[in-house]
Amino acid sequence: MAQVTLRKVVKKYDEVEAVSAIDLDIADKEFVVLVGPSGCGKSTTLRMIAGLEEITGGEIAVDGDVVNDVPPKDRDMAMVFQNYALYPHMTVHQNMSFGLRLKKYPKDEIERRVQEAARILDIKELLDRKPRQLSGGQRQRVAMGRAIVRNPKVFLFDEPLSNLDAKLRVQMRTEIKRVHQKVRTTTVYVTHDQVEAMTLADRVVVMNKGKIEQIGAPNFLYHSPATRFVAGFIGSPSMNFLPCRLEQAGEGLNVRLSDTIAFAVPAERVARYRGHVGQELTFGIRPEHLTEAKANGSKNLATFDAGIEVVEPMGNETMVFFTIKGTEVCARTDPNAGAKVGSALKMAAHLDHMHLIDNASGRVL
Amino acid sequence: MSAVTVESVDRSARRPRYGSMSRDRRWALRWSYFFLVLFAIFFLMPPIYMFITSLKTSAEISAATNPWWVFNPTLSNYVELLTSNQYQIFFRNSVLVSLIVVTITMIISIPAAFALARMKFWGSATLATGVFLTYLVPDSLLFIPLFKMFAVFDDWTGIQLLNRWYVLLIVYPTLTVPFCTWIMIGYFASIPKELDEAALMDGANYRQILFRVFIPVALPGLIAATIFAFTVSWAQFLYPLALTTSQDQLVLPVGIITSLIKGDVFNWGQIMTGALLGAAPPLIIYAFLMDYYIAGLTAGATKG
Numbered sequence: 130m131a132q133v134t135l136r137k138v139v140k141k142y143d144e145v146e147a148v149s150a151i152d153l154d155i156a157d158k159e160f161v162v163l164v165g166p167s168g169c170g171k172s173t174t175l176r177m178i179a180g181l182e183e184i185t186g187g188e189i190a191v192d193g194d195v196v197n198d199v200p201p202k203d204r205d206m207a208m209v210f211q212n213y214a215l216y217p218h219m220t221v222h223q224n225m226s227f228g229l230r231l232k233k234y235p236k237d238e239i240e241r242r243v244q245e246a247a248r249i250l251d252i253k254e255l256l257d258r259k260p261r262q263l264s265g266g267q268r269q270r271v272a273m274g275r276a277i278v279r280n281p282k283v284f285l286f287d288e289p290l291s292n293l294d295a296k297l298r299v300q301m302r303t304e305i306k307r308v309h310q311k312v313r314t315t316t317v318y319v320t321h322d323q324v325e326a327m328t329l330a331d332r333v334v335v336m337n338k339g340k341i342e343q344i345g346a347p348n349f350l351y352h353s354p355a356t357r358f359v360a361g362f363i364g365s366p367s368m369n370f371l372p373c374r375l376e377q378a379g380e381g382l383n384v385r386l387s388d389t390i391a392f393a394v395p396a397e398r399v400a401r402y403r404g405h406v407g408q409e410l411t412f413g414i415r416p417e418h419l420t421e422a423k424a425n426g427s428k429n430l431a432t433f434d435a436g437i438e439v440v441e442p443m444g445n446e447t448m449v450f451f452t453i454k455g456t457e458v459c460a461r462t463d464p465n466a467g468a469k470v471g472s473a474l475k476m477a478a479h480l481d482h483m484h485l486i487d488n489a490s491g492r493v494l
Numbered sequence: 495m496s497a498v499t500v501e502s503v504d505r506s507a508r509r510p511r512y513g514s515m516s517r518d519r520r521w522a523l524r525w526s527y528f529f530l531v532l533f534a535i536f537f538l539m540p541p542i543y544m545f546i547t548s549l550k551t552s553a554e555i556s557a558a559t560n561p562w563w564v565f566n567p568t569l570s571n572y573v574e575l576l577t578s579n580q581y582q583i584f585f586r587n588s589v590l591v592s593l594i595v596v597t598i599t600m601i602i603s604i605p606a607a608f609a610l611a612r613m614k615f616w617g618s619a620t621l622a623t624g625v626f627l628t629y630l631v632p633d634s635l636l637f638i639p640l641f642k643m644f645a646v647f648d649d650w651t652g653i654q655l656l657n658r659w660y661v662l663l664i665v666y667p668t669l670t671v672p673f674c675t676w677i678m679i680g681y682f683a684s685i686p687k688e689l690d691e692a693a694l695m696d697g698a699n700y701r702q703i704l705f706r707v708f709i710p711v712a713l714p715g716l717i718a719a720t721i722f723a724f725t726v727s728w729a730q731f732l733y734p735l736a737l738t739t740s741q742d743q744l745v746l747p748v749g750i751i752t753s754l755i756k757g758d759v760f761n762w763g764q765i766m767t768g769a770l771l772g773a774a775p776p777l778i779i780y781a782f783l784m785d786y787y788i789a790g791l792t793a794g795a796t797k798g
Contacts, residue, residue, distance in 0.1 A: 208691070228695075
């Protein structure tokens with residue numbers, strides 16, 4: 130059980146900065162997910178916490194002790210790798226007990242811990258098998274078991290589910306969450322999959338180009354992204370971004386998307402945006418906040434007509450695509466809304482959930 | 495109606511000539527067997543001839559009879575050789591030299607390969623290439639300078655290494671260590687990086703990673719290297735010929751030649767017998783470890 134603190138941590142490969150001066154506080158028992166596109170520095174950050182990569186600058190502390198120079202074996206952390214990295218010549222039992230045997234734990238203690246971990250992960254009947262006799266999901270469990278038996282200060286996961294098929298991935302995701310709820314070990318988890326990040330994390334750290342874009346609880350990131358990158362990265366299908374212009378309209382403000390489409394900014398946001406009148410901005414709205422117009426009486430709804438170009442029925446909902454001034458827009462409609470290719474549909478934008486983004490800085494206003 | 499006929503005619507005219515998989519396979523097999531038999535004959539003829547000759551008396555060898563047939567088979571060559579004190583000394587020297595050289599080679603090569611494959615230090619890649627280049631220098635270039643070095647060493651220190659069987663323990667590893675290191679670098683490099691990182695996280699130091707993860711995982715490669723080192727030591731001819739001369743210091747390949755050829759008298763029966771018996775140990779080792787050897791040499795082709 131431990132806190133992990135990163136202070137101005139930098140990693141350079143020759144002259145290329147893979148991670149630039151990131152700060153991160155991970156609380157005891159917290160499940161933190163680092164998420165971002167490939168090459169954003171998330172894996173490097175994890176490996177620096179593990180001690181597998183030296184850090185170029187800054188400091189990493191565990192429970193207040195700086196561990197910059199502490200070798201991985203003395204950091205008391207356990208790591209789960211993407212390709213499992215099980216020792217091929219050892220049985221599952223030997224794989225799981227390897228760390229404890231190296232540390233010369235008494236035999237009965239080792240046995241107790243292995244059995245306990247096997248029980249948690251439901252792999253008791255696999256203990257005598259070799260890794261090659263296991264399926265992908267089973268190997269992943271063993272890799273987690275190897276981490277659990279050590280009872281380390283911190284769990285590190287490096288894209289642990291990327292090698293599994295879609296169905297198994299969802300299953301193991303739940304499994305990881307369940308295990309964390311049982312053992313409550315501080316966990317740092319790296320993934321490029323925002324769904325994994327959202328579902329697992331207490332807090333999500335969104336990284337891009339070696340920098341942290343935003344840190345926050347999953348729902349907070351979803352509803353209040355700080356930057357255009359976060360807004361676009363979190364959520365699936367991703368947020369629609371449309372070029373727009375902020376105009377004065379009497380007392381209020383209008384967001385003009387095209388000659389024919391302009392939305393009135395909700396009254397409670399007028400003060401927030403007033404300074405940007407006349408600027409070219411980006412209007413962001415998630416597909417689920419663009420629906421078919423229906424009389425449900427909620428305020429801040431703006432309706433407009435859209436010429437439907439593509440219809441994707443999903444069963445519980447139907448995705449429709451149309452363009453506004455050359456930009457493709459995705460919207461989620463009720464399957465019974467009657468969206469047909471080539472026909473017009475009256476759409477409603479839920480402006481309580483709109484975002485305005487400054488083009489130059491990429492920040493959400 | 496007519497349209498249908500036209501169409502069917504058209505289709506048959508355009509139908510491509512399909513090959514036959516079974517026919518292709520039959521042909522491939524035929525050629526394979528043809529060459530296999532050809533090469534089997536080519537490579538097995540000499541040992542068979544040796545075996546036939548070893549069963550003959552000197553009189554029968556020199557007689558103008560069919561050389562491929564034994565008219566009066568005798569085991570006297572075997573009895574004489576195996577009871578001869580000299581042959582036993584050659585054999586003992588060969589066994590000693592080979593086993594110790596294999597041991598030395600493994601003790602040097604395994605850690606060297608591990609270091610070169612895994613611990614990225616300054617110049618490690620250059621060093622790895624250098625190791626291999628060393629192996630490419632032929633022994634026929636090296637034996638004279640080596641001889642001179644041992645002679646000078648003797649002058650300076652008074653320790654005589656020339657004409658002692660154990661001088662070969664210093665010389666043979668110059669052949670075996672580079673090659674074994676090289677193939678083990680390849681083998682270790684094929685072990686996924688995450689495996690040692692996992693061991694590092696589990697609390698292992700480099701020594702434990704090597705002994706408890708790398709050596710067991712790379713065992714087929716190690717066995718291949720061992721066999722290679724043994725074969726090279728066992729069959730090496732030039733170095734012992736140059737560096738040892740006394741009868742009691744000779745190893746098998748040189749011993750057979752020098753003791754069984756007296757001037758221009760070739761004791762063919764015993765030469766063949768000695769060579770056959772000399773070839774036996776590597777043969778036995780190959781037979782037992784063949785599967786490992788092949789697995790080792792083809793490692794890295796697919797991830798094991």
